Amino acid sequence: MHYSLRKKILVTGGAGFIGSHLCRDLLKEGHEVLCVDNFFTGSRDNLRDLVQHPLFEIVRHDITQPLHVETDEIYNLACPASPVHYQFDPVQTTKVCVNGAINMLGLAKRTGARILQASTSEVYGDPEVRPQREDYWGRVNPVGPRACYDEAKRCAETLFFDYRRQHGLPIKVARIFNTYGPRMQPNDGRVISNFVVQALQGQPLTIYGSGEQTRSFCYVDDMVKGLKRLMQTGEDFTGPINLGNPQEISMLELARQIIRKAGSSARIVHREAPEDDPKQRQPDICMATEKLGWSATVSLEEGLEKTISWFREWRGVGYV
Ligand code: NAD
Ligand code: UDP
Ligand code: UDP
Numbered sequence: 662m663h664y665s666l667r668k669k670i671l672v673t674g675g676a677g678f679i680g681s682h683l684c685r686d687l688l689k690e691g692h693e694v695l696c697v698d699n700f701f702t703g704s705r706d707n708l709r710d711l712v713q714h715p716l717f718e719i720v721r722h723d724i725t726q727p728l729h730v731e732t733d734e735i736y737n738l739a740c741p742a743s744p745v746h747y748q749f750d751p752v753q754t755t756k757v758c759v760n761g762a763i764n765m766l767g768l769a770k771r772t773g774a775r776i777l778q779a780s781t782s783e784v785y786g787d788p789e790v791r792p793q794r795e796d797y798w799g800r801v802n803p804v805g806p807r808a809c810y811d812e813a814k815r816c817a818e819t820l821f822f823d824y825r826r827q828h829g830l831p832i833k834v835a836r837i838f839n840t841y842g843p844r845m846q847p848n849d850g851r852v853i854s855n856f857v858v859q860a861l862q863g864q865p866l867t868i869y870g871s872g873e874q875t876r877s878f879c880y881v882d883d884m885v886k887g888l889k890r891l892m893q894t895g896e897d898f899t900g901p902i903n904l905g906n907p908q909e910i911s912m913l914e915l916a917r918q919i920i921r922k923a924g925s926s927a928r929i930v931h932r933e934a935p936e937d938d939p940k941q942r943q944p945d946i947c948m949a950t951e952k953l954g955w956s957a958t959v960s961l962e963e964g965l966e967k968t969i970s971w972f973r974e975w976r977g978v979g980y981v
Contacts, residue, residue: 667691668734744935766824
């Protein structure tokens, strides 16, 4: 890339699951990438192949504290995404989303950088409509155990739009639906990593509740493409915009598929359903198709195969 086209890009949460894929991709395009992470759920291991890269830098930093760096673009991904991790220290989760957003917006304001927020389908809560469109305002319990994440992510969206209204910032808000793929931590607690590790180890797959609840899973390569496309849209386009794969599946069917694809003989067991667990989730991605020319291209079947082989080969999660 000609140096005049090279951007300085800050990725907060860059050592996490989605962030590490994004950093790798942006470096491949020839940009300079600064990864800022406090390693709460992310790890240096996710970036092992990048540490020697001359255009890559990692800084250990908690974004609830001010950060003074120079940058052209900010992808604000820092925040634990798995319910187990975001409920571990709920007050910190709210601080990361809210105080972290204020700091990153302050940074964008000072540097004139474009800033993209990794929001979430959780802003829709336990939705009464299906699929969920961006103009649906959601149904969130403000005092439940998921609120530290859901409400804080909603507040972060508010802050993004107020910084735009008040200070004219070039903002982009992506509502990310469940994403999976290589580099999820085996102990992350999310459903696909749990099921894959359990199936490969011949342990029972733990379904929370009846297993009739649904999710729609997007392969991480598709997600990274969507986030980058969003960042490249014209200044007048802000979102919020759904990014996800509309292929919806129940947790019971997901468990069966993973057992089959892993060639496992593991059983299925049921555990108590978590409080406020959304019963359904499916993105309407008309806006993404129209505004970004984007839709997910990797089917769940194909993505699961890639993910299972990665856990088997790279994480060494073999059969017991
Ligand atoms: P992840 O937990 O793997 O990554 C989050 C990263 O943020 C980790 O590296 C973690 O160490 C870092 N982090 C946490 N608190 C921080 C702080 N205070 N300062 C600096 N770094 C901090 O999660 P992920 O799946 O990669 O998710 C990335 C983003 O996308 C999150 O904002 C999440 O809310 C959003 N998102 C993800 C999904 C999904 O299914 N993966 C769905 C919706 C939204
Ligand atoms: N901030 C930051 N880096 C910067 C500029 C600002 O972390 O390069 C933080 C700053 O500490 C402040 C927050 O961003 O707490 C919001 O900044 P803003 O300029 O919007 O508000 P103010 O400084 O007036 O409170
Ligand atoms: N889930 C499950 N077994 C697990 C982990 C999760 O049945 O081992 C369920 C969980 O209750 C939820 C769905 O799978 O209904 C997706 O959970 P995840 O934590 O991956 O994401 P989120 O709830 O944030 O969509």
